[in-house]
Amino acid sequence: MTASPLSVQDATIGYGRVAISEHLNVDIPEGEFTVILGPNACGKSTLLKALARMLKPSDGRVLLDGKDIHSQPTRAVARRLGLLPQAPIAPDGITVADLVARGRYPHQGILRQWSPEDEQVVAEAMAATDITELAARGVDELSGGQRQRVWIAMVLAQQTPLLLLDEPTTYLDITHQIEVLDLCAKLHREGRTLVAVLHDLNQAARYATHLIAMRDGAVVAEGPPAEIVTAETVHKVFDLPCRIIDDPESGTPLVIPSARARDGENSPSARARDEESSPSARARDLV
C-alpha cells in the first residue's frame, strides 16, 4: 500500500560507529516537495545522504520503490533518483554543456556514449533551467546562482522522477536563493518528487508542500507547512520563541522570532544575573 517511492524504515544511520539517527522512520510522499529542516547537527543532511544511498544504514533499510536501495544496481537507482550534493566539484575549465551532459551517465555505456536522445535531453535540461545561452561558457566563469542552475540542469538530464537536493541555497545570496527555489517549485509542479534540505524556515514554509522537522536525529513533526509551522513546534525544534503570522505574499506561515532574546528565560532579571557574573559569561562566549 505504500504510496511512498522512497522511505527509511527503522534505520540507524551515522558515520562509523557514531549513530546520528536511531530507529528512524521517514516516508517521502510521492509528488510532494518535501523539505527537511532542523537546527545544525540535527541529522537532516545525514537523512538525505541515507536517502541518496551515500550512507548505508547500519541497521534497518532504505527502500526505493519498495526494494532495498542498496540491493539495486546503483546505475538503475540513478535513473530513478537524482542527487545534487552540497558542494559538487566542477573540473577545471569544463563548459556548461559538458557538465550538464555528465548527467546522462546512468543512461550511457562504453558503446553508447552519445545518442540523439542524450542530446535532446541535455538541451531540454538547459532550457528548463534557463542556461541555454551559457552552454559554451566555462562553469568557473559563472556566478553562484548560474552555477547552481547548471548543476540542477545536470541532475535534470538524469531524467529522474525523484530529486534530492542537499542545501541547494546555502552559498547563494537572497535573490539567487529565491531563483533556485522558484526553479524547484516549477520542477515540482511538472510532476517530480523533490526532497531538499533547507536552512531558512520561512523559505521552507513558503515552498514546501510537506515538511519534516528534525532534532537530535529524530523526526519531531511532519506534515504540510500550514499545520506544522506553529510557535510550539518551532520552539520544540529550534528552541526559538517566535510568533507566526501569515506571509503577506504567499499566505504561508511566516516565523517572526521574538524581539526579546533567544533564551526563553532571558527576562530582565536573568540578564542582570548574567551581567553580575560577567567573567563566566565571557568565558562561555569564548567557548
Place this chain on the structure above:
Amino acid sequence: MTAVLTRSSPQAGGAAGRSTVLRLGGMSVRVRHRTLVAVLGSLAALIAVAMWSAATGSTALGLERVWYALIGEGTKGDEFILWTLRLPRLATGIAVGACMGLSGALFQNLTRNPLGSPDILGLTQGATSGALVAIILTASSLQLTTVFAAVGALATGLIIWALTRGGDPSGYRLVLVGIGLAAILAGINGYLLTRTSIVDAFRAVYWLTGDLSGRDWSQARAVGLVLAGGILVVALLSRSLDALRLGEATATGLGVRVGTSRVVALVAASILTAGAVAVAGPLAFVALAAPHIAARLTGSTRSFLVSGIVGALIVTGADMIAVAGIAGRQLPTGVVTGVLGGAYLIWLLIANRKKGVMS
C-alpha cells in the same frame, strides 16, 4: 513548460566542445575534435622520434637502411643493430612511457590533485626499496632487480589501499597517506644504501637514475603486457573516473560505483607503475608531467589516452637525447627526464600561481 529544442547543444559548445558522434546501429561514440587532433599530433611526434632514434646512434643507419633492415632485406650488421639493439630499447621506452603516462593520469584523477603522481605517493620509493634489496642481497641480476622493484611498488600500492580503505575515500587522504609512505620509504632507502658496498651503491644509484640502455625484448614484452592490461582497464573505467572528478557525492548520484572504481583504478595505477619502474628505473617526472601536458593539449579532463602517448613521447624523446649525450658521452635516460620534468614542474608552479591551484 514547452521544451525548447535548440541546436546550441553540447556539439556547438565552444571550441573545446566541438565533437563528432559516430553512430553504428545502437552504438555511438563521441569524438572531440581537439582530442582527435591531440591524439594524431602526439602519435605523429612519437613516430618521428621513433624513426629518428632507430636511424641515429653510435652507428648512423639512416632511414633507408632502417627500412631495409626492418623488412628483412638489410645487411646482417644492420639487422642486428636494429632488431637486437635499437628496437627493443625503443619498444621498452614507448611501453614504459605509456605506462607512466597512464598511471600518472590515474593517480591525478584519484587524488584530484595536480601533484598526485607515483613519485609523490611513494610507489616509486617502494620500487626503489625493492630494487635496493635485490642489489644488496644478491649478486644483482637485472631480472631479479626488476622483479623486486615490481614487488616493492605493488606492496606500496597495497599499503596505500589498506590505509585509505573504509574511511572517507577523498583524494586528500590518499595524498597524505602516500606522502607519509614516501617519507618512510625514502628513509629506508637511505639506510639500505649505507649498508651496501661501494660497488653495489654505485649500481644502485645508477638504477635510481633510471635508464633504458641494454633493454631486450623480454623486458619490452613484460612491460608491453602490463600496458595492454592497463589500457583495457582505463578504457573500461574512464567514464566512471571522469564522473568521479565531480566529487564522490555527485558521482554516487550519477550511479558510479565509487568504491569499486577507485580500488580498481588504484590497483591498475600501481601495476602500471610497478611494470614501468621495474624495467626502466624511476624515470623522474614522466608520470607527473604527462597528464598535465595531455590536459593542456586536449583541453579536456578525459585525456588518459593522450597522457599515455605523451608519456611514451617524453621517454623516447628523452632517451633520444640521452643517447646523443653530452660531448659524445651517453647519459642515463632518467637524467634527461629529470631535467626536463623539473623545468616543466617549475613552469607549472609559476603558471598556476595566479589560479592558486598549487597553494
